[in-house]
Amino acid sequence: MTTLDEPPTDRIARTDTAPRPRVPRRRRNLRRHALPVWSGLVILWLFIPIFAMIAYGFNDNPNRINFEWKGFTLRWYRELFAIDDLTTALVNSLTIAVIVTVISTVLGTFIGLALGRYKFRGSGSVSLLMFANIAAPEVVLGASLLSLFLTAGVPRGYLTIVLAHVMFSLAYVAITVRARVAGADPSLEEAARDLGAGPITTFRKVTLPTIMPGVMAGALLAFALSIDDFIITNFNNGSTLTFPIWVYQQARKTGGSVPQQVNVMGTMIFFFGIALAVAGAIYNRRKKV
Amino acid sequence: MPYALVLPGWLWLAIFFLVPVLTLLSVSTMTGSLSSGFTQTFDFGNYADGWDKYHVVFIRSIVYGLVATAICLLIAYPVAYWIAFRGGQYKSSLLFLILLPFFVSFVIRTQAWDVVLEDNGPVLSALRHIGIGDWHLISQDTRILQTSYAVVGGLVYNFLPFTILPIYVALERVDPALLEASSDLYASKAAAFVRVVLPLSLPGVFAAVLLTFVPVSSDYVNASILGGAGNTMVGSGIYTEYITNGNYPVAAALSFLLMAVLLVGVFVYARMLGTEDALEMAAG
Amino acid sequence: MIPTPPDAPRPGLSPDLLRGLTESRISRRRMLGLGGLSVLGLAAGCSIPPAVQSGIGSSRTEVAKFWAKQKPTKQLNFANWSLYIDVDPKNENKHPSLDLFTKDTGINVTYREVIADDDSYFGKIQPILANGQGTGYDLMVITNGRYLDQLIDLNYLIPLDQSRMTNFYDNAGPLAQNPSFDRGNTYSMAWQSGITGIAYDPKLTKRKITSWQDLLDPKFSGRVGMFGDTEDLPNSAIVAIGAKPETSTPADWEKAAAWLRKQRPLVRKYYEQDYIEPLTKGNIWLSMAWSGDVFQANASSGSKLEFVIPDEGGVIWTDNMCIPRHAQNPVSAMTYMDYVYKPEIAAMIAEYVNYITPVPATQQLIRKDAAAASGEDRAGLLDIADSPLVYPPESAFSRLHRYRVLSGDAEMKRWNNLFEPIYQS
Numbered sequence: 001m002t003t004l005d006e007p008p009t010d011r012i013a014r015t016d017t018a019p020r021p022r023v024p025r026r027r028r029n030l031r032r033h034a035l036p037v038w039s040g041l042v043i044l045w046l047f048i049p050i051f052a053m054i055a056y057g058f059n060d061n062p063n064r065i066n067f068e069w070k071g072f073t074l075r076w077y078r079e080l081f082a083i084d085d086l087t088t089a090l091v092n093s094l095t096i097a098v099i100v101t102v103i104s105t106v107l108g109t110f111i112g113l114a115l116g117r118y119k120f121r122g123s124g125s126v127s128l129l130m131f132a133n134i135a136a137p138e139v140v141l142g143a144s145l146l147s148l149f150l151t152a153g154v155p156r157g158y159l160t161i162v163l164a165h166v167m168f169s170l171a172y173v174a175i176t177v178r179a180r181v182a183g184a185d186p187s188l189e190e191a192a193r194d195l196g197a198g199p200i201t202t203f204r205k206v207t208l209p210t211i212m213p214g215v216m217a218g219a220l221l222a223f224a225l226s227i228d229d230f231i232i233t234n235f236n237n238g239s240t241l242t243f244p245i246w247v248y249q250q251a252r253k254t255g256g257s258v259p260q261q262v263n264v265m266g267t268m269i270f271f272f273g274i275a276l277a278v279a280g281a282i283y284n285r286r287k288k289v
Numbered sequence: 290m291p292y293a294l295v296l297p298g299w300l301w302l303a304i305f306f307l308v309p310v311l312t313l314l315s316v317s318t319m320t321g322s323l324s325s326g327f328t329q330t331f332d333f334g335n336y337a338d339g340w341d342k343y344h345v346v347f348i349r350s351i352v353y354g355l356v357a358t359a360i361c362l363l364i365a366y367p368v369a370y371w372i373a374f375r376g377g378q379y380k381s382s383l384l385f386l387i388l389l390p391f392f393v394s395f396v397i398r399t400q401a402w403d404v405v406l407e408d409n410g411p412v413l414s415a416l417r418h419i420g421i422g423d424w425h426l427i428s429q430d431t432r433i434l435q436t437s438y439a440v441v442g443g444l445v446y447n448f449l450p451f452t453i454l455p456i457y458v459a460l461e462r463v464d465p466a467l468l469e470a471s472s473d474l475y476a477s478k479a480a481a482f483v484r485v486v487l488p489l490s491l492p493g494v495f496a497a498v499l500l501t502f503v504p505v506s507s508d509y510v511n512a513s514i515l516g517g518a519g520n521t522m523v524g525s526g527i528y529t530e531y532i533t534n535g536n537y538p539v540a541a542a543l544s545f546l547l548m549a550v551l552l553v554g555v556f557v558y559a560r561m562l563g564t565e566d567a568l569e570m571a572a573g
Numbered sequence: 574m575i576p577t578p579p580d581a582p583r584p585g586l587s588p589d590l591l592r593g594l595t596e597s598r599i600s601r602r603r604m605l606g607l608g609g610l611s612v613l614g615l616a617a618g619c620s621i622p623p624a625v626q627s628g629i630g631s632s633r634t635e636v637a638k639f640w641a642k643q644k645p646t647k648q649l650n651f652a653n654w655s656l657y658i659d660v661d662p663k664n665e666n667k668h669p670s671l672d673l674f675t676k677d678t679g680i681n682v683t684y685r686e687v688i689a690d691d692d693s694y695f696g697k698i699q700p701i702l703a704n705g706q707g708t709g710y711d712l713m714v715i716t717n718g719r720y721l722d723q724l725i726d727l728n729y730l731i732p733l734d735q736s737r738m739t740n741f742y743d744n745a746g747p748l749a750q751n752p753s754f755d756r757g758n759t760y761s762m763a764w765q766s767g768i769t770g771i772a773y774d775p776k777l778t779k780r781k782i783t784s785w786q787d788l789l790d791p792k793f794s795g796r797v798g799m800f801g802d803t804e805d806l807p808n809s810a811i812v813a814i815g816a817k818p819e820t821s822t823p824a825d826w827e828k829a830a831a832w833l834r835k836q837r838p839l840v841r842k843y844y845e846q847d848y849i850e851p852l853t854k855g856n857i858w859l860s861m862a863w864s865g866d867v868f869q870a871n872a873s874s875g876s877k878l879e880f881v882i883p884d885e886g887g888v889i890w891t892d893n894m895c896i897p898r899h900a901q902n903p904v905s906a907m908t909y910m911d912y913v914y915k916p917e918i919a920a921m922i923a924e925y926v927n928y929i930t931p932v933p934a935t936q937q938l939i940r941k942d943a944a945a946a947s948g949e950d951r952a953g954l955l956d957i958a959d960s961p962l963v964y965p966p967e968s969a970f971s972r973l974h975r976y977r978v979l980s981g982d983a984e985m986k987r988w989n990n991l992f993e994p995i996y997q998s
Contacts, residue, residue: 035371039383042368046390046449049401053393056404082666085685107298118291126295133306135499137507137551139524140544143531144309147316147541151621155706167305170298179458228394230510231524235531239687239697239709244396251400251514253655253689253846258400266397273392277385319621322982323699324727326623342990345998408856432795434856435841517842518799521997529997532696533803534989537621 050270057263076260083259089246090265092158096242097226100165105219107166108173112218113211115174116181130171141168142235149236156238164236165226172225173218180214216280223276227269317541327537335542343526343543350523351550353437354506357444358452361501362494364445365452369493370486373460384457388450395447399514402443406433406515435517443511451500459493460486495559503551523547624703626898628728633735640734640903648681649905652694652710654892655686655846656869657765659925670921674912680905688713690845691720692802698897702729707899711906714764717754717891718804718976719985721761724895730760731896737907738762740914749931752891753975761893762910765865765922766929768962768973769805769888772852772862772880782859784884785813794839798851798860801843801996803989805888806833808976809861812886818977826991833995843996852878864962865928872953880962882972889929889973924954927963936964 058072081087111130115123133141145164149156188210192202208215230244237245243265250258317335321327340347372383390398406412413433419426433439463486471481509524523543530540629639651671661667671682688694694715698708715721724730741762742750749763773782778793788797800806808818810829821829841857848860849867853876867880894913896906913919919932920939936958943954957963965973979985 035367035375039368039371042364042449043386046387046446048405049398049446050390050393052401052405053397056401084666085687107301110294111298114291114294120291122295123291126299129299129302129307133302135503135552135555136306136310137503137524137544137548139507139509139527140310140313140548141306143527143540143544144313145305146531147312147537148305148309150537150700151312151316153622153704155701155704163305166301170301174298224392228391230394230396231508234528238701244394247394247396247400248510248514249689251396251403251847257850258397262397266393270389270393273389277389281381316621321621323703324623324625324723324982327621329620342994343998345994349998408854430795432856518837518840518996519998526997529692529993533692534993535624535696535699536986536989 053263054267054270057260057267059260059263076264080261080264083261085241086243086246086259086261086265089241090243092161092240093227093243096158096161096165097223099162100169100226101219101223103162104166104169104173104222105215108170108218108222109177109211109215111170111174112177112179112214113181113207116178117186130174133168133171134175138168138231142232145232146235156236157240160236160238161233161240161242164232165229168229168232169222169225172221173215176218176221177211177214180211180217185210212283213280216283220276220280224273313541313544316537317545319538319541321538323535332538335538336546339530339539339543339546342539343523346521346523346526347547347550349521350506350547351554353441353444353522354502354551357441357448357505358498358502360441360445361449361452361505362497365449365456365497366494369453369456369460373457373463380461384454387453391450396510396514399443399447399511402439402446403434403514406439408432408434434515435520437516437520439515440512440520440522443515444505444508447508447511448501448505451504452497455496455500456490456493459490459496463489498558499555502555506551507547622703624699624727626702626705626728629732629898631732636732636734637736639731640736643904645904645908646902647679647905648683648902649712649909650683650685650710650900650902651909652685652687652708652713653764654688654714657686657714657892657926658684659921670913670918673918673921674909678908678912680902680908682909685710688715690802691716691718691804695720695723698729699723699727702727702898705899707901708897710897711900711902712894712909713897714892714894715761716804717752717893719979721754721893721895722978724897725755725760729898731898731900731903732759733762733896733910734904734907737904738911740911744914744916744919744932744934746931746933748891748929754891754978755893761895762914763931764892764894764913765926766889766891766931768864768882768929768965769800769809769890770862770864770880770882771859772849772867772878773859774852774855774876774878776877777855777858782879782881782883785809787883788813788859788861789836789839791839793858795841796856796858797836797839797841798848798857799833799836799840799843799996800848800861801845803992804890804976805861806843806996807988807992808888808974811977812888812974813883815885818888818974821977823987826988830991830995833992837995852876863928865926868927868957868960868962882969886972886974889970889975891931923963924957927957927960929963929965933964 057076058074111126114120115126115130142164145160145167146156148154149160154160189202189206192206197205228244229242230248233242233245241249247258247262250262315329316327318329318331318333319327319335320330320332368387372380372387376383404410413427413431416427416431417425417429433442467485467489468481471485472478476484506522507524509522509528512520512522513525527540527543527547530536530543534540630636658668659670661669668684671684675681694713698713701708715724735758738758741758745763748766749758751757752763755761771782771785771788775781777796787793788799800809807826807829810833811818811821811825814825814828814832816825816829842851844851844860848857848862849870851857852860852862853870853874862880864880867878870876871878894906894910896903900906913922914932916932916934916938919930920935920942923930923932923935924939924942939954939958943951943958946954961969977988979988
């Protein structure tokens with residue numbers, strides 16, 4: 001993810017030596033607007049289900065059989081935890097996501113740092129490993145992990161979900177951090193070493209702050225991947241429920257309608273995401289000093 | 290020093306990714322049954338069995354994958370271009386805006402599409418009103434749900450960010466001085482795009498194709514929520530063989546077949562593009 | 574072919590990276606070699622152990638010995654299907670019959686509606702039980718058919734304590750006592766039974782539906798719903814072609830599969846439990862259905878769906894309470910299982926669930942409740958008491974067939990490979 005410290009893209013410089021071809025004003029304006037209009041439409045399209053979800057969180061319709069709008073209410077916000085299984089599933093998802101984010105951010109940052117900063121034998125195969133992990137289909141990742149657990153006799157539940165989630169988010173953190181590290185200037189660390197700082201101090205006071213935006217981006221990515229994962233979790237969860245799995249099972253049972261609490265929870269996760277990103281941006285801006 | 294950094298993560302992936310995939314390969318040639326257990330017999334017949342039973346679904350998954358990826362590329366490229374070249378100081382905010390919907394669980398988002406695209410829901414009701422006299426845009430009977438359009442639409446929707454991001458990253462790296470140079474040499478904007486920007490963005494396009502085509506073809510949740518008879522994808526077949534039938538060898542064989550086909554396809558595409566080091570680009 | 578500018582600086586491609594690339598190619602080759610060796614090593618060594626567990630024992634004395642060792646506890650963990658027990662009209666999370674049970678016995682009940690269909694539930698618990706571990710539940714409800722058969726064959730169920738089944742033997746009807754799939758009620762007691770037939774919306778179909786062949790009517794193209802499973806779908810098809818599932822031969826199965834394949838273009842979707850909503854919304858006009866669902870849908874959403882047992886016949890199934898191995902509270906499970914065979918309790922459940930209750934005496938009780946009630950409540954209760962779908966007359970049973978029992982892996986594989994592709998492809 002890029003940060004705000006990029007110089008603005010240069011407009012194509014006009015020279016006076018070559019006459020520019022004359023383009024009728026109107027056509028130029030239209031072409032100029034095509035891209036933003038298209039992008040605006042795409043963004044709007046991306047948000048349609050989100051708007052629907054937020055709206056239904058206020059729908060005064062407890063009936064599971066139909067979707068009609070029956071009036072505005074804050075009832076679901078009050079009765080948010082009325083369904084025990086749903087609450088358990090949500091709590092599971094959140095706690096798993098936090099644990100997974102911590103572990104995969106630490107492990108992934110280390111790998112990203114190593115790959116971006118150092119040249120060493122085997123760096124190519126580590127890259128390949130990351131790449132293979134990201135490219136492999138989720139079904140294969142989930143099924144193969146299940147095979148392992150079956151042959152090793154490991155019972156499936158909360159723990160196996162955590163193991164699985166860290167497995168697939170690690171690589172994303174690694175390549176995010178690596179991208180950031182590769183672009184950063186190593187001379188700062190050299191300077192620190194010249195001034196007598198040990199490796200740990202260098203890491204803490206120079207390296208870490210420099211790569212922090214990449215680490216934060218990686219952590220955010222890991223959190224989002226974990227909390228939303230369905231396929232890999234579905235193969236390896238045993239009888240432990242996570243939020244996406246509960247919603248999916250509920251929808252399969254009732255032909256599509258889920259309790260409005262789900263929409264409320266989705267809305268809250270959505271705004272939580274906004275809050276996180278805003279916090280990250282503010283942190284970045286402050287750190288730029 | 291780098292080895293110490295790499296070791297813990299590498300170990301995790303070795304145990305929970307490499308070993309399982311190798312175990313999967315091993316299971317795919319076993320024989321047996323749930324009650325009597327499975328033993329290694331190096332029986333490759335499981336692959337034939339899997340293909341016999343699921344080849345229709347398999348091919349359909351690849352086709353849906355190709356179509357959805359193509360649509361994703363067409364939608365994503367202009368957006369990525371716009372943000373990279375015209376985004377200015379708003380680049381990160383725009384990217385963030387694109388990624389924001391994906392913070393909500395995709396099951397909820399796809400379920401929401403299920404509501405929006407209902408037979409008598411907002412979209413179809415509005416479309417039915419379009420018409421003059423006897424001519425109507427769509428007939429009363431037309432439906433979107435439980436068709437391949439709904440499934441492919443859902444796939445495109447859910448995987449679009451995977452397409453946008455790599456293309457954006459590649460475009461963003463393009464040195465604007467190159468475009469200056471091309472206009473100095475009398476190239477029109479279109480020519481500059483085709484001969485300078487597009488080739489430079491190819492590694493990003495390749496990464497986008499890889500990161501879109503593979504997950505799209507192996508997804509089955511969109512098909513189960515938005516699809517109907519004749520829309521199922523191979524992922525559900527794998528799930529059925531594993532969880533419902535307990536037929537682990539065939540399930541493993543199917544998974545491997547899927548992964549092999551997808552990755553072979555991607556490597557062939559990489560060769561075609563002439564970007565062998567596109568792999569490094571993609572990984573970086 | 575888009576020409577790549579040969580001398581244009583490629584972003585990020587420094588000499589270091591080129592070196593890195595060539596380096597990695599060598600170690601990649603070594604990796605492949607190592608990989609190949611490890612695969613062979615793993616392959617030779619690996620195996621997945623048999624799923625069958627050693628049984629508790631088949632003789633009366635062994636079973637009695639097991640139960641003698643069990644101590645009563647104050648907790649019961651109950652896994653069931655959704656909408657399958659009475660519900661407090663004011664609070665969805667409360668179930669009056671369960672609360673009554675807790676009051677009468679002091680046993681606290683954790684009730685979870687985790688079973689969406691037998692396939693996936695069995696798929697979830699099978700590996701756990703194969704490992705000799707508990708599922709976390711003491712009581713579960715499983716349909717008769719391949720999954721119950723497998724659970725019994727693999728010794729995943731605890732044989733019931735016959736000494737704790739007095740209410741059962743006093744009150745259970747003929748459907749529940751000594752069924753063909755569990756002689757002597759060794760492992761299970763019926764929870765509810767149901768009929769698979771056809772449900773339809775007469776306003777949309779514009780005519781009465783009377784036969785399985787109506788599902789082939791081209792006028793209904795794209796408006797037909799079917800089940801996507803290996804129990805109801807194939808067995809109904811076998812009935813549709815005029816054979817009896819219980820005694821059907823593989824030749825019959827082929828014919829049934831052909832019938833289903835002919836019907837496929839007309840089917841909108843192969844549903845699991847979720848066909849009833851599309852039916853009420855009008856997405857589909859007719860569908861394979863379970864008898865109790867139509868009752869509930871009409872009651873809760875005001876729809877006017879109708880359910881019919883087709884002329885060729887219908888399929889009857891029974892959902893059974895059973896106790897998985899390694900349950901923590903088996904005595905509580907037994908207590909509960911026998912408790913629901915008290916007619917008053919069975920009536921409470923029957924008034925809500927509207928499937929075939931295993932206790933015939935409830936019919937009189939419901940009539941009494943109806944007499945004491947008035948208006949809508951009274952009409953509703955009379956509907957249930959008089960319904961041939963909840964209390965089928967003797968004559969109906971001649972047209973109702975049980976699922977085909979599949980013996981052995983070969984038969985099951987053949988069945989699966991014949992019928993699964995119909996809804997999976």
